[in-house]
Amino acid sequence: MNHRFDVELVSVTKRYGETTAVDGISLRIPPASYCCLLGPSGCGKTSTLRMIAGHEVVSEGDVLIHDQNVTDLPPLERGTAMMFQSYALFPHLSCLDNVAFSLKMRGTAKAERHARAREYLALVHMEGFADRLPAQLSGGQQQRVALARSLITRPRVLLLDEPLSALDPFLRSRVREELKRLQRELGITFIHVTHSQDEAMALADLMVVMQDGHIRQAGPPREVFERPVSAFVARFIGGHNVLAGPGGPIAVRADRCRLGAAGDGPHLPGRVAAVEYQGSSVRVALSVGEGQDASVLVPDEQFYAEPVAPGDSATLVWRERDAHALAEMG
Structure with missing residues (x-):
């Protein structure tokens, strides 16, 4: 049946x-x-x-x-x-x-x-x-x-x-x-x-x-x-940065973010909080804006060509098309 x-x-x-x-x-x-x-x-x-x-x-x-x-x-x-x-x-x-x-x-x-x-x-x-x-x-x-x-x-x-x-x-x-x-x-x-x-x-x-x-x-x-629907889902699933965007909260995947300069597009100035070697990539944790945390997954070869260390100032950059609007910040 x-x-x-x-x-x-x-x-x-x-x-x-x-x-x-x-x-x-x-x-x-x-x-x-x-x-x-x-x-x-x-x-x-x-x-x-x-x-x-x-x-x-x-x-x-x-x-x-x-x-x-x-x-x-x-x-x-x-x-x-x-x-x-x-x-x-x-x-x-x-x-x-x-x-x-x-x-x-x-x-x-x-x-x-x-x-x-x-x-x-x-x-x-x-x-x-x-x-x-x-x-x-x-x-x-x-x-x-x-x-x-x-x-x-x-x-x-x-x-x-x-x-x-x-x-x-x-x-x-x-x-x-x-x-x-x-x-x-x-x-x-x-x-x-x-x-x-x-x-x-x-x-x-x-x-x-x-x-x-x-x-x-x-x-x-x-x-x-x-396409996580909320900040909770984005954070729980992991691999996303939940950021305060111009029109409300946004999620951007950490592997779609990079370290760059203010002229490169949407960005947030910040400081390197920690660096974690993960084999094929290096996770750079940043403090950005008002007490927000973010991270960037940098391919290992790219990271070691231009390494950063905790305490360095750094700019988190992403592409507009990689940002996904969330229902709420909670």
Whole structure:
């Protein structure tokens, strides 16, 4: 049966006593999407994920999965699976039995559940570790087993709560590639909560930026990065300077700014606050205007041809066409 959206939230609110954690949000996630809920701590992203899973009761509004209203259904009847940050593997069970566990609970015969578990271990490249216990695995390997265990129930939607936060940076990018590959191969929607902009940019088809229980902007990562709607989104996504323009606040990408002279076009005089070597580029942090901060990403070769040091005076220059007007400064 065709459905318009894998998940739809309709004016969903979550209150904990007097506190409103999620405030009347609406969101439509198209079929087979990789959706990242992104925002600072306390923005409501995890509460939103848990309401989709059925682990939190919705205070107001509706949750639909495959066009079916699941607001009052228990987690097991929603067709979702949740992968937690801590992996929560059973320490006394082998990888094979960990993955097969939910099928055992459903009464699937041993031979069949083991065959399916091996299939899903192979999907995450862990088939050679079937007999090992979780303690004999690295963090990244435990992660893959937890993923196989979540997927074996063939969910319509996989929910991931900061699944990469416990991994080191090298492993994080490897597992990130793995998640994207799995989502494409399985053709199901993944909804992934993160506070990492890089993670959301790399993974998402749909990036949802949240603040104070509201969705501030939702769209493909490139659109959000190119055209942030507000100073909050521009700052949170990173890589932008938020400046006071002649007609209100503007955002200009740091890699589209340069150090130049007043005659070069739109500019702000300033002073170099810090210099950070980042390999292929050097980040020059500036104090400009009245207590505003800005930064410029200068290609390494260009920087070392004309280096600057903290304390030097410098002029921040950009092109008119690279400035993007923002809704508000806040």
